[in-house]
Amino acid sequence: MPRKVGGIAAFALVCLVAGGVTPALAQSGDPLGVGRKMLAEDNPGELWVERGKTLFYQKRGPKNASLERCDFGMGPGQLAGAYAALPRYFQDTDAVQDLESRLVTCMVALQGYKRGDLAKTAMGNLDRMSDVEALVAFIASRSNGMKMNVPLSHQKEYDAYKAGEYIFYRRNGPTDFGCITCHGENGKRIRLQDLPNMTDRKQLQDVVTSWPAYLGTQSNLRTMQWRLKICYWQMRLPDLAYLSDISVAITSYLNYQGNGAVIGVPGVKR
Amino acid sequence: MRKMIVLAGSTSLAAVLIAAGCASFPDEATTRQIAEKMMHDGFPGVPPAFAKRVAQDRSQQICSKTGNAKLTQQESADVVKLARASIRYPASGKLIGDWKVGAKLAYNGSGSRIRGGKLEKAKAGNGALCSNCHVLNPKEFNVGNLGPSLAGYGAQRGQSEAVARVTYERIYNTWAYVPCANMPRLGSSGHLAPEQIAHVVAYLLDPQSPVNKR
Amino acid sequence: MAEPMKIRATLQGDVADVRILMLHPMETGQRKDSKGQIIPMHFIQSVVVTHNGKTVLDTQWSQAVSRNPFLGLRVKGAKAGDRISVTWTDNKGDKRTDEVAVAAAS
């Protein structure tokens, strides 16, 4: 099963090119690499995939229905390759949706869950596992080994892409940060955390093909919706709404540029 | 009907687009309109005190060019002018505070974040966020590299009034020196108080500070 | 309620490389919940791994083992199709057993 190791290559670059900006790090080459490799080899995210599979086929919710009739863009219940082609425009909602937005649409329409309730529980914590995170992990994993193939044909897909690009470069809040501030150069870190350069095709592809991912710091599987929410939190902006158009637009902009790269999820990150 | 943008050298793509019903990339003004509406709607229920964090000030607008396009001379001048005008100094007039207080601030990356509509509790005020991006004490390994290393900063420059002033101003509003630099305008945004910045200046300049020890 | 483990057992020569992932909170007894109440210790104390019914690794853990624990081991003298069974038991008496067949090297 393919696995992604976030940023090992990027880190090596720091030591080689910059000669080890941090003296303590320079002494022993790649002191973080051993741990990263060991964690990547056995990814607890697989446990979320298994759980998501069970949840997907179970009859659940007020309408006691499974998600087998959910259309992720390839037809009802067709999961293979669906994640590879998201976000995309859906006629029934007249909106561009990423995997998580689409899943929530189905959980509301088919299973009778309330959107507001799902928004409150979608991101799990140490006391409560989230069903949405497990389902996203499972559905996304059905595109493993396939290439990203996000469409750009409906006008709203063009709009989302361009809005995503605009927002990526939009500097805001008390830190004056935009996505570009931290993700526009090679070999950069916030403290020891690698920052992939999302203006570099290869690095961008490594990122978009490795989310959702298991995060050691969270002891949880997390989705791109979570990742972007936390980015905005660190930028000191207010709480980003769950399934906001902002996150769908940024994901459209990034995933489309990822086209051609092979998906291997869940990834595993620090 | 939206204005059609034909990508340079891709007439065949343009043909496909026309066949698909003229869907195409929106122009700049339309993009801005769509994206700004997303930004406006993306943080519902924001307490009024935080709403201004979403809206951009004039300098941020100038500094948000898609694809990192170059600033015009006028734009650069505007950003510098706005930055200069925003700088305030400690009431005491002292630009060099206590380096030991500054050390704590420099390695504190917290403060001012919002979760569930509430501001993060910060006992000692906001951190100065320095170590997120800079080497300071060369012995400390858990530091970032978005900004240049500041190890030896004071040892190289001395502790003159002029050095203290430039250092203070570059922390207060770095855009007065480098328009649209990555570094936050820590004083102008209200993230740090003038006295806090003076402590950080001391941490960078004081000969006793670990920044200036080998 | 114990969730299934994820077990991989792959033959490398005559050694089975066994990798086990478990879903468990591994609470240390130090963490507080959202209401400020201490969450009691809750952790896997024992993991027993058998190869065709014979114990090959008998593990005792403390609460210091990470959440969603991992255990890796190597079993000598294994063949493709051999049964590897894993049973964990936690300090509240919850248990879970899962089994896989050793897969040939890929």
Add this chain to the structure above:
Amino acid sequence: MNPYRRSLLAFAGGAGTLVIAAAAGLLRTGQAWAATWNKAGFESKAMADVMKSLGATGAAESKDIVITAPDIAENGAVVPIAVTSRIPGTQQISIVAEKNPFPLAATFDVAGGGEGYVSTRIKMGQTSDVWAIVKAGGKVFTARKEVKITVGGCG
């Protein structure tokens, strides 16, 4: 095959096998674990008490024990630790994080066809030496490695 695996196989086919087989009879079953969980060791706060509970007081260091762990762990909640013992007749491997509030993290009884190799992940509160304590042929040996812990992120 990597050289380190080759040496493991060589060892496992040798004199160690008999000792391991003999030890197997003493092993706990799945049902009887509670009786033998090393309560004294796991509840010890002082390193000396942990060592005592493992019979490792004054034990010699051995170069035949290899600890695989990161020099710097980015996340103290998940520190991967693998221990390989090349000492013939390895019966038991323990992992101890010296500066944890309760240093003893795990003990593995190796039996039957088990090799002197275990891998797991532990929580570490701060930078500390991690010890591997190995019982083999009735003797106890140790090895240690420092793991630096960072808090990381912007927090």
